[in-house]
Amino acid sequence: MAEEFQERTEQATPKRREDARKKGKVAKSYEFNSAIVLSVSLIILYFGGKHVWVKISNFAVFILSNLHSIEISKANLQGYATYMISFLGLNFLPFLLLLSVVGVGVNLAQTGFVFTFEPLKFDFERLNPASGIKKILFSRRSFFELVKGFFKVGVVGFVAFLTLKGMIDDVVVLIDSEIKGIADFIVRSGFSLLLKTAVIYLVLAIFDFSFQRWEYEKELRMTRQEVKEELKELEGDPLVKARIRRKQREIVRMRMMHNVARADVVITNPTHIAVALKYEPKKMKAPKVVAKGINLIAERIKEIARKNNVPIVEDKPLAQMLFKIVDVDEEIPPQLYKAVAKVLAYVFRLKNKSSKVSV
Structure with missing residues (x-):
């Protein structure tokens, strides 16, 4: 009973860390994953967006130019669908695969390879309403997640507002512009907004990653009694070992x-x-x-x-x-x-x- 009131002042031992990993408990920031994927997406969009834009433009021109000759029927509907899927696959699938690889790579960089069914096991404690309310309302993690949510909505929304506000004068001029000029303006403005959002999100993700690591280490900390008990498990009870040595000496x-x-x-x-x-x-x-x-x-x-x-x-x-x-x-x-x-x-x-x- 006294052990419950002991402070967890000791760093986690390798065995405790390994046991936690087997249970699927690792330090992980979902915000960091999202921020890296978003940043890589913007890099791809910056260097490869023009190529994709040209492809889509040519495809749109082709479709619009041949609308009068296109007939939709059961006989040719499958052919059109196959052509559309192949076009989208050839132009977007490589980028999606690259983003998937980046997402998996960032996840592995944070946690290493962890494969366990432990989190899927049924636990009656998860059905306890009091325990659930306590975790939601009175935990550091819940409070941090709440602040983080307000920060994302507030700061990102504020930056988006400032960015769009600065474009109002340019939007007025677009009234007399050609379609190509309007499209270029939309692309530039959208990319600028995404870039600023990504920078803020990346800063938030770094902070979230640091907090998750700190919280993880905090949860793994042990009391002195727990450290002693673990040493007994690993090395054996000193009293038992002494009795064994005494018995061995008697036999010799x-x-x-x-x-x-x-x-x-x-x-x-x-x-x-x-x-x-x-x-x-x-x-x-x-x-x-x-x-x-x-x-x-x-x-x-x-x-x-x-x-x-x-x-x-x-x-x-x-x-x-x-x-x-x-x-x-x-x-x-x-x-x-x-x-x-x-x-x-x-x-x-x-x-x-x-x-x-x-x-």
Whole structure:
């Protein structure tokens, strides 16, 4: 319960960001997409509009010049429709395809590739009227969208009003102009109005994009407790990990103690270090440390060695070196061959003497 009142002061972790993307939650500005598409449309219109205008003019002239000979019937209606569609397709389809590519590209640039059915899943929370009213009336996003809507209508309308107001004197002169002059004036005026609108819309889109990114980061923020819980999920509970390590040490210790009974010799410090060695010439290149320990573990090693008649040799320097540089189940390094060989030779001599005495 206390977690609900914690402030979300921590930046979102990579896992939280990835989970949000899987649910389709990404920072995205629809205004930015529209502004870029509109700007590209104006660029295309500026550089390719004349070509399209000539094509349309010639087509209109052809149609108007041959109206007297055109007969509309069931037999030729399909032919006229096919010709009209092919004309429009050849002249406008490339521009529409280019705008589609631009729209998809801008969208991918904002969000990257995201494919998920998560937003389509049924959620009872979406049917909650109280939750819906709260999102509409009392959220930063709703307030921003409201201000943005007023800004678009107000500023764009004001710019359009100023632009059209400045054209009033030119409109009066057009009364005595030819059709071509009127058409040119309409095209220039329309393009000028679109250009000014696009500039304002682009500024609005940049601001909207910045807000969407800020709002997205704000929503993804986490409390310190959430960060801790996520770390536990990723790395495991420290208490559980400690119990596992303790269990692993117990298993290793039990195996070590079992190996002591089969060791050839135990080298001691003599009081607080014990290292058990095993050497099988046919299987090993060098003697191997099968168990080692300090203090209580060392005493336990010596106790097992006595019960199993494993010789215990006191060699303080050698015991310290073996304990420091050789791990359990590892062979001794070459620099210790000579010292260990002396100990083993002594042990083997003792074994031989005891075997002769017993005989």
